[in-house]
Amino acid sequence: MSEQNDTFNYNYSAKQQEEIRKIREKYVPKEESKMEQLRRLDASATKPGIIAAMTLGIISTLVLGVGMCCVMVWEDRLFIPGIIIGVIGILGIILAYPLYNRMTKKRREKLAPEILRLTDELSKQG
Numbered sequence: 001m002s003e004q005n006d007t008f009n010y011n012y013s014a015k016q017q018e019e020i021r022k023i024r025e026k027y028v029p030k031e032e033s034k035m036e037q038l039r040r041l042d043a044s045a046t047k048p049g050i051i052a053a054m055t056l057g058i059i060s061t062l063v064l065g066v067g068m069c070c071v072m073v074w075e076d077r078l079f080i081p082g083i084i085i086g087v088i089g090i091l092g093i094i095l096a097y098p099l100y101n102r103m104t105k106k107r108r109e110k111l112a113p114e115i116l117r118l119t120d121e122l123s124k125q126g
Contacts, residue, residue, distance in 0.1 A: 034125075038118045041111050049103035053096045060092025 032040070067089055070082025 034118055034122055038115065038122065041115050041118070045107045045111050046104050048107055049100040052103055053100035056092055056099055057096035060089045060096065062089070063092060064089025 064086050067082045067084070067086025070078035070085060072082075074082070
Protein backbone atom coordinates (compact mmCIF):
# COMPACT_ATOMS: atom_id res chain seq x y z
CA MET A 1 0.00 0.00 0.00
CA SER A 2 1.34 3.49 -0.85
CA GLU A 3 1.51 6.15 1.73
CA GLN A 4 0.19 9.61 0.80
CA ASN A 5 1.33 12.72 2.50
CA ASP A 6 -1.55 15.22 2.49
CA THR A 7 -0.14 18.26 4.15
CA PHE A 8 -0.69 21.96 3.67
CA ASN A 9 2.17 24.39 4.19
CA TYR A 10 1.56 28.11 4.55
CA ASN A 11 4.26 30.66 5.21
CA TYR A 12 3.34 34.16 6.28
CA SER A 13 5.90 36.83 6.91
CA ALA A 14 4.82 40.27 8.04
CA LYS A 15 8.19 41.70 6.98
CA GLN A 16 7.85 40.20 3.53
CA GLN A 17 4.30 41.53 3.10
CA GLU A 18 5.43 45.01 4.21
CA GLU A 19 8.31 44.94 1.74
CA ILE A 20 5.95 43.84 -1.05
CA ARG A 21 3.59 46.72 -0.17
CA LYS A 22 6.43 49.28 -0.22
CA ILE A 23 7.69 48.07 -3.58
CA ARG A 24 4.17 48.16 -5.00
CA GLU A 25 3.64 51.75 -3.80
CA LYS A 26 6.61 52.88 -5.88
CA TYR A 27 4.91 51.76 -9.09
CA VAL A 28 1.28 52.65 -8.46
CA PRO A 29 0.45 56.15 -9.74
CA LYS A 30 -0.17 58.44 -6.81
CA GLU A 31 -3.14 60.75 -6.67
CA GLU A 32 -2.43 64.06 -5.04
CA SER A 33 -5.02 65.12 -2.48
CA LYS A 34 -6.31 68.67 -2.37
CA MET A 35 -4.41 69.33 0.85
CA GLU A 36 -1.17 68.09 -0.75
CA GLN A 37 -1.86 70.32 -3.77
CA LEU A 38 -2.40 73.29 -1.46
CA ARG A 39 0.86 72.63 0.41
CA ARG A 40 2.78 72.20 -2.85
CA LEU A 41 1.37 75.43 -4.32
CA ASP A 42 2.12 77.35 -1.13
CA ALA A 43 5.72 76.12 -1.10
CA SER A 44 6.15 76.88 -4.80
CA ALA A 45 5.29 80.53 -4.17
CA THR A 46 8.58 81.18 -2.38
CA LYS A 47 11.04 78.86 -4.15
CA PRO A 48 11.86 81.07 -7.18
CA GLY A 49 12.41 84.08 -4.91
CA ILE A 50 14.65 82.11 -2.57
CA ILE A 51 16.74 80.77 -5.45
CA ALA A 52 17.16 84.20 -7.07
CA ALA A 53 17.92 85.99 -3.79
CA MET A 54 20.42 83.34 -2.68
CA THR A 55 22.16 83.43 -6.06
CA LEU A 56 22.41 87.23 -6.01
CA GLY A 57 23.53 87.22 -2.38
CA ILE A 58 26.26 84.62 -2.91
CA ILE A 59 27.60 86.26 -6.07
CA SER A 60 27.51 89.69 -4.41
CA THR A 61 29.35 88.35 -1.37
CA LEU A 62 32.07 86.98 -3.64
CA VAL A 63 32.29 90.33 -5.46
CA LEU A 64 32.62 92.08 -2.08
CA GLY A 65 35.41 89.66 -1.19
CA VAL A 66 37.25 90.43 -4.43
CA GLY A 67 36.95 94.13 -3.68
CA MET A 68 38.34 93.59 -0.17
CA CYS A 69 41.26 91.60 -1.60
CA CYS A 70 42.03 94.39 -4.03
CA VAL A 71 42.05 96.96 -1.22
CA MET A 72 44.05 94.91 1.29
CA VAL A 73 46.50 92.94 -0.87
CA TRP A 74 47.14 95.18 -3.85
CA GLU A 75 46.55 98.51 -2.12
CA ASP A 76 49.26 100.24 -4.15
CA ARG A 77 47.58 99.53 -7.52
CA LEU A 78 43.95 98.53 -6.94
CA PHE A 79 42.81 100.51 -3.91
CA ILE A 80 40.19 102.69 -5.65
CA PRO A 81 38.95 99.92 -8.02
CA GLY A 82 38.75 97.63 -4.96
CA ILE A 83 36.50 100.11 -3.15
CA ILE A 84 34.26 100.38 -6.22
CA ILE A 85 34.08 96.59 -6.60
CA GLY A 86 33.32 96.22 -2.88
CA VAL A 87 30.52 98.80 -3.03
CA ILE A 88 28.99 96.94 -6.00
CA GLY A 89 29.09 93.75 -3.91
CA ILE A 90 27.45 95.50 -0.96
CA LEU A 91 24.69 96.86 -3.22
CA GLY A 92 24.01 93.36 -4.53
CA ILE A 93 23.77 92.02 -0.98
CA ILE A 94 21.38 94.82 -0.04
CA LEU A 95 19.18 94.12 -3.09
CA ALA A 96 18.86 90.36 -2.44
CA TYR A 97 16.05 90.64 0.11
CA PRO A 98 13.91 93.11 -1.88
CA LEU A 99 14.36 90.81 -4.89
CA TYR A 100 13.04 87.90 -2.81
CA ASN A 101 10.04 89.94 -1.63
CA ARG A 102 9.17 91.15 -5.13
CA MET A 103 9.42 87.72 -6.75
CA THR A 104 7.44 86.07 -3.96
CA LYS A 105 4.72 88.72 -4.13
CA LYS A 106 4.34 88.28 -7.90
CA ARG A 107 4.30 84.51 -7.59
CA ARG A 108 1.66 84.64 -4.84
CA GLU A 109 -0.51 86.93 -6.97
CA LYS A 110 -0.24 84.43 -9.82
CA LEU A 111 -1.12 81.44 -7.59
CA ALA A 112 -3.81 83.19 -5.54
CA PRO A 113 -6.87 82.09 -7.58
CA GLU A 114 -5.90 78.40 -7.45
CA ILE A 115 -4.97 78.52 -3.75
CA LEU A 116 -8.20 80.33 -2.86
CA ARG A 117 -10.23 77.78 -4.85
CA LEU A 118 -8.53 74.88 -3.03
CA THR A 119 -8.96 76.49 0.40
CA ASP A 120 -12.66 77.07 -0.31
CA GLU A 121 -13.13 73.43 -1.32
CA LEU A 122 -11.26 72.18 1.74
CA SER A 123 -13.22 74.51 4.06
CA LYS A 124 -16.53 73.18 2.71
CA GLN A 125 -15.39 69.57 3.20
CA GLY A 126 -14.34 70.05 6.81
